Structures are given as C-alpha cells and as structure tokens.
Amino acid sequence: MPTIIFRDDDTSFFTAPGRLEAIYGRVWEAGLPVCLAVIPAFHGDTRVYWTDGNPHDPGIPPEHRGKTENFPVSDNRDLCDFLDDKAAAGLVEICLHGYTHTFHEFITHDRALIRQKLDAGMAMLERVFPAASVRTFIPPYDRISPVALEELVARGFLISTQSLNLAPAPQLPPIAGFAAGPIRAGQTLFVCDDYLFSHKRAPTESLRLARRALARNDLTIVSNHYWTFFHPWRAQPNRPDYTAWNAFLDEALKRDKYEVTSFSAYAVRRAAPNTC
C-alpha cells in the first residue's frame, strides 16, 4: 500500500497549538501521526539571504522579527504540553530542526559547532518533550554540509532532507524525489525534493502536484510549513490554500488506499520487515 509521511517544519516558541490543530486536526482525529520539525531556540533576527531584500524568516511573527535574541521553545508551555500529550498518544513525532534556525545553519564544516548545536538541541527537546523519542533530524532550509551529515550518521539519526545535499556524502544512498533508503542498520534516509503546498504556488497547482505525488510514489513525504497556510502570519488560514489542503486530505486519509506513518515507525518497519 502506498505510504504517506506528513512532515511539518518550523514548530517553535512562536507556534500557537491552534495553528497546528487547524492544519493537522483531521489527521489527528483519524488517529494518525504527523512529524514536526521543532526549532529548539529560534533566533529572532533570522533573515532569508536567498530572497531579494533579505526578509526575515516568515516563521517568525512580525512583532518579533529583528530581535537579536534566541526564543527557546521551552518558554511556550502551552505548545510543549500540547505536543508532549500528542507524542504520548503516538500522534506526533518530534524531530530536531537545527538549533537557532539561522539561515543555512547546518552548512558549516565546523564539527565542534555542529556537535555543540546537536547536543544543545537534543537536550532541549528531551527536556520539554519527555514523552517523545527524538530520532530524526531535518536541516534548517533543507541545506546541510557533508560534515554535518557524517555527524548525524555517526549519532544514529534518521535524516530527512532534499537530494541536492547528498552528492558529497557517499555514505548515504543516492536517492531523489520522494523516497527512503537505508543508511545502515536501523537508520533510514528520507528524501523529499518538493514542498507541495506553498503560498508561492497557486493552491490548485499545489493540489494537482500533491495528488500526482500520491499517484506516482510508493512513499510520499508531504512537507509543509504550517505558517505557509497563514502567510503572512494572518490569524486564520488563507481560504484557497486551506481548501486545497483539505481536498488533499480527503484523498490522503483514505485508509483503504494509503498508510500514514512517521519517520521513526517507517524505519523500525524497514529494519524488521517480517514483524508487524
């Protein structure tokens, strides 16, 4: 049966649980999991240097943009309690999404800095989400250096990223599109080369591409940024994008057609294919 993994990036101090609930409430009501890439300590002055004018990261609400301090996710108790309950119920996989999420944070080759950020990030997530088992790393801006990949492999992480990072990392399977491949025993690489739903795309086009991905792939990783549905940080989701997303869920949540799983559950199944 074709498999779907829901991945959403940029949960942080700035995330109100209601925003996640608006996008993923139907998935959770169906008893199915969502993998959330959580930023341990979002830096308020993070700018996007590949966009004209170097705007602030759209995952930061306007009133906090430009503040030169880190915002620990632990300071958002409502969110931490909400997600820890979801993790305890098997409805959320908490994934590590960098440390401060500064632009291209993990393209560095400074191994000591990479280790320091991984240690601090894991310590934060394990402290605030005691019910979660954090096993998966998702790089900020989906860019990561071969040194950082080496470090993740050595530490036993599952990794979800895009294929353009893989050429200089011969220890990883050369996969592309929407796919998973083994790294070594118990460790899996998940490649996702397109964010299907984006405010930069017409909602009808997002829906067409997402449906096509489901029809074509054994594994579809549906990578979102929850904030894209609210862009530019409106109180309610933008109606056309939200309508397209719900039309996609109408298809994706058909239990007789698709299996919805998490990165860690997929990796466990792959490690022991004859037991379930």
Ligand SMILES: [Zn+2]
């Ligand atoms: Zn991100």
